[in-house]
Amino acid sequence: MTETSRPGAATADHGHVEVDSVVLSAELVEGGSVASHDVAEYALWLGDDALVIAQQLGWWISRAPELEEDVALGNIGLDLLGHARSLLHYAGAESGRSEDDLAYWRDEPQFRSAHLFEQPNGDFAHTIARQFIAAHYLFELYTRLQASGDATLAAIAAKSVKEVDYHRDHAVQWILRLALGTDESRRRMVTGLSDLWPYVDELFVDEPLIDRLEGVAVRPSSLRQAFDEAIVPVLAEAELDVPRGFISSGGGRGGRHSENLGFILAEMQVLARAHPGASW
Amino acid sequence: MTVQSVARPRPVDEASRRAWDIAAQVVDPEIPVLTIEDLGVLRSVAVGEDGAVTVSLTPTYSGCPALEAMRDDVTSALHAAGYRSVAVELVLAPAWTTDWMSEDGKAKLREYGIAAPTGHSTVRPAGAVRLQLAVKCPRCSSLNTRELARFGSTSCKALYECRDCLEPFDYFKVL
Numbered sequence: 001m002t003e004t005s006r007p008g009a010a011t012a013d014h015g016h017v018e019v020d021s022v023v024l025s026a027e028l029v030e031g032g033s034v035a036s037h038d039v040a041e042y043a044l045w046l047g048d049d050a051l052v053i054a055q056q057l058g059w060w061i062s063r064a065p066e067l068e069e070d071v072a073l074g075n076i077g078l079d080l081l082g083h084a085r086s087l088l089h090y091a092g093a094e095s096g097r098s099e100d101d102l103a104y105w106r107d108e109p110q111f112r113s114a115h116l117f118e119q120p121n122g123d124f125a126h127t128i129a130r131q132f133i134a135a136h137y138l139f140e141l142y143t144r145l146q147a148s149g150d151a152t153l154a155a156i157a158a159k160s161v162k163e164v165d166y167h168r169d170h171a172v173q174w175i176l177r178l179a180l181g182t183d184e185s186r187r188r189m190v191t192g193l194s195d196l197w198p199y200v201d202e203l204f205v206d207e208p209l210i211d212r213l214e215g216v217a218v219r220p221s222s223l224r225q226a227f228d229e230a231i232v233p234v235l236a237e238a239e240l241d242v243p244r245g246f247i248s249s250g251g252g253r254g255g256r257h258s259e260n261l262g263f264i265l266a267e268m269q270v271l272a273r274a275h276p277g278a279s280w
Numbered sequence: 281m282t283v284q285s286v287a288r289p290r291p292v293d294e295a296s297r298r299a300w301d302i303a304a305q306v307v308d309p310e311i312p313v314l315t316i317e318d319l320g321v322l323r324s325v326a327v328g329e330d331g332a333v334t335v336s337l338t339p340t341y342s343g344c345p346a347l348e349a350m351r352d353d354v355t356s357a358l359h360a361a362g363y364r365s366v367a368v369e370l371v372l373a374p375a376w377t378t379d380w381m382s383e384d385g386k387a388k389l390r391e392y393g394i395a396a397p398t399g400h401s402t403v404r405p406a407g408a409v410r411l412q413l414a415v416k417c418p419r420c421s422s423l424n425t426r427e428l429a430r431f432g433s434t435s436c437k438a439l440y441e442c443r444d445c446l447e448p449f450d451y452f453k454v455l
Contacts, residue, residue, distance in 0.1 A: 068439070072431035079435065082342025086372065155373035159342055162375065162401070162455050170430060 040094035042217050047087030048113035054080035055268045079163040086156045104272035109255040116199035118261040125192035132171035137203050138164045140223040149215040179238035197243035202250030287320040287380035299333050300325040302361045309349040310434050313388040320380025332365035338376045341435035377401040378455050390418045395451040415451050417442035
């Protein structure tokens with residue numbers, strides 16, 4: 001089913017892009033059909049996190065250390081892309097934009113993803129470190145978001161948490177294997193973890209939007225303890241120290257990004273922008 | 281409510297029931313021995329007074345590309361049966377689980393060479409160790425098997441190996 005009209009699509013000035021998609025039926029998750037402006041913004045934050053990391057994981061297909069990992073990272077990316085599609089579909093309804101309008105026709109300052117998700121793939125250990133942090137954060141987030149007062153967000157969270165649980169397990173297995181493997185694999189795991197660690201704190205910052213969404217959004221700071229309790233034992237088992245050092249200033253929720261995001265978006269958006277109105 | 285009535289909510293009224301039975305025969309494009317009814321992804325079928333059919337499907341995994349093929353196949357099957365107006369919607373709640381797979385479906389999976397989900401779906405609490413019951417080889421029924429890769433040929437499967445007959449096989453993961 002494709003959308004044939006977009007009332008109020010003020011920003012959709014790039015022609016009509018038809019995408020093969022199934023329309024999320026809002027009334028069948030028992031929610032209000034359209035998110036309020038604040039809820040839409042919150043859905044955009046979560047959707048952008050998932051979209052940016054999904055796009056990055058796709059790069060690994062054909063490049064991972066073994067064939068099974070091409071498949072694993074591809075599958076994990078596909079799950080996250082599914083979460084992004086549901087979240088962006090919901091976020092866009094308020095302003096009459098489709099998930100594709102949001103994915104392909106916004107520039108860096110309009111993206112709301114946290115900096116962790118735009119960190120480069122690096123070597124395999126960097127990607128595993130990023131997955132380890134991201135999957136544990138998302139697991140704690142979606143576990144609690146299932147109880148959201150917003151029925152659509154609750155439904156997306158209940159669906160996503162089961163998949164993210166597998167992602168968490170995947171990252172833990174690799175953290176242990178790399179950290180307790182050879183000198184070289186351990187060296188890379190230590191480097192990967194310390195390079196990604198500065199981007200952890202931003203995930204747990206309570207922006208003003210969160211105050212306005214009491215009972216709907218999950219307060220990021222409330223996740224920190226559970227996050228730490230889940231990861232510290234894994235790092236201990238892997239004989240890794242919790243990294244210390246500088247903390248990134250963040251800013252992703254306000255649209256302030258590092259240079260990395262521009263390159264990710266350029267690759268993701270080039271086809272849709274080169275052929276506006278194309279359908280596939 | 282029984283698992284059966286949650287997993288396969290066949291409508292009560294005659295007209296919708298007839299349309300349900302047609303949609304229910306559509307198979308999963310990746311695992312063609314299973315119908316969408318066996319899987320539990322067919323969530324509702326309703327025929328309105330004007331004869332228009334509304335079908336709702338739920339994805340197994342969020343990013344599963346088979347969903348779009350299922351939607352097209354459901355639409356074609358209903359068109360072929362004479363229904364002119366068919367709309368297919370996606371629903372996310374309640375979230376799909378392998379607990380909804382029919383016993384008949386599990387038997388067909390095994391015959392097809394894919395090990396059926398072992399045990400029930402639960403999201404474990406943070407930090408708990410994932411418990412995996414032994415997975416039975418669909419070829420020789422040995423329980424002496426091991427996981428080669430948790431992510432297999434599709435989102436819903438893991439790759440296993442039988443240590444007795446030495447054959448690799450797919451396992452439909454519990455979700």
